[in-house]
Amino acid sequence: MNALTVQQIMSSRFRTSANADGKTKALMEGLGLSTKANVARLAIGRSLSGGPLSEDAVDAKGLEIPATSLFTQNDVATWVGLLATHAVMHGGTPVDSMDSFRAAIRGHWHRGATLLMNDWQDVNEDYDAFISMLLNRRADLPATKSEIHARPGADAAPPAPSEDISKQLVKALGDIGVNAEVKGVVHGPRVSRYRVLLRDVNQLDRLRKGLERLALALNLQNMMPTLGPSDEARTVALDIPRPRVSWINAGRRELEAALNSVPRSESTLEVFPGQGVTGRVIHFDLAAAPHLLVGGATGQGKSVCMHGLIVSLISRHSPDTLRLCLIDPKQVEFPVYSGSKYLWNDDVASGITEARTAIDALVVEMDNRYAQMKAFGVNNVLDARRKAGGFPFIVAFIDELADLIIQDRTVESKIVRLAQAARAAGIHLVLATQRPDAKTFSGLIRSNIPSRIALTVQKSSESQIILDDTGAQDLLGRGDMLIKRPGEELERGHGFYLSLMDVEAMI
Incomplete structure (x- = not known):
């Protein structure tokens, strides 16, 4: 190591800037770490993934920590190699003396602490989301040769790393x-x-x-x-x-972890459509939504999104508190749920005739519930459930609404009535289509379905119909989505991918 030896390093002490020292202490508290060295290692590693260090001077006013806290005899040479290689790659000061090594530690710790604090704030100080972010970054690193050959399909190239540009x-x-x-x-x-x-x-x-x-x-x-x-x-x-x-694609395992990260409640309809841009889990209460429109072009993930929403609900409720009304005009989307104990009226409504009958039955159920609630002296389904029992939520998933409306125009007015009045009765709608257009999705339907999920569409006009805004035409496909909820900014997400085998296993 030229003028730099392991013995010198391990007998030394190191410090960062006063600013980074403060952020290190804050991260210690937020992450529940016992020493500043734990954060310092994360910070230095975080900075090493970036470009050249700034040429601006970094003060050394933070509190000292001994090298024996920061390194071990087994890994100190690795850290020296990483710091020296980073300096060579980015034209920095060579790391070949104790002074240059201390400066490199101070500079990377200073920058990395700021980057880690930004990461922590970007996930709203959510510990699980922060750890998931760190794990995803680790997964992004190129595999070693031994790891590649230990996997099935050893000739396949490993995923490219996430490059800081x-x-x-x-x-x-x-x-x-x-x-x-x-x-x-x-x-x-x-x-x-x-x-x-x-x-x-x-x-x-x-x-x-x-x-x-x-x-x-x-x-x-x-x-x-x-x-x-x-x-x-x-x-x-x-x-x-x-x-x-x-890309890092989240699937069944990640959805199950997300479902377990939020306490269960029989008074809400929590759904988990995917992960946010930074890896944070996206979830919201469908009961407060109170209805949802899902739209996207063929093959862009609409069906997978619908299955994810259904599995979310089933995983967090019993049949006593949740029933599903599944309406499938094309008879191809919901057969996997046939025979489920969660089905309202014990069957999937397949085809146009059964779809129309199911929607009529929902309207009748809504009217009957309001009559019962009036008799009980309550004005919402949760109070009715507490007072008399029963009254499970009913969530109606209607696939290919555009085709259904084209073939039976009488359906539209009934759906509008449900959207306007069914919330307090505990009936909620999830409408889906591959063909969003103004003729089939009238302003009356859209104005009463305030929550939206848009997957990739072909034209900005289709995005406008789903979201009342453009943007979905620029999504990446394969479950990339924009989510709109009342009173909130559009949020971008990436849906959980579930195969039919995953759905069968989870339900």
């Missing part, structure tokens, strides 16, 4: 006339969220209008970056899609 992004922003600085990055399941500081806030409109040119400058092919708010003054969140080979 901060330098390229700053240059590309400059190419479109936006002077900016990247303050941090979080690699989510499919996109990387860059926290971008605008040096001139008057350039925000230029950035918003220049996203297509930014995509071209970054060579994103047909993928579009998206712009969102940040929680820091003068900063924005810029979501940059990654190549498909680096």
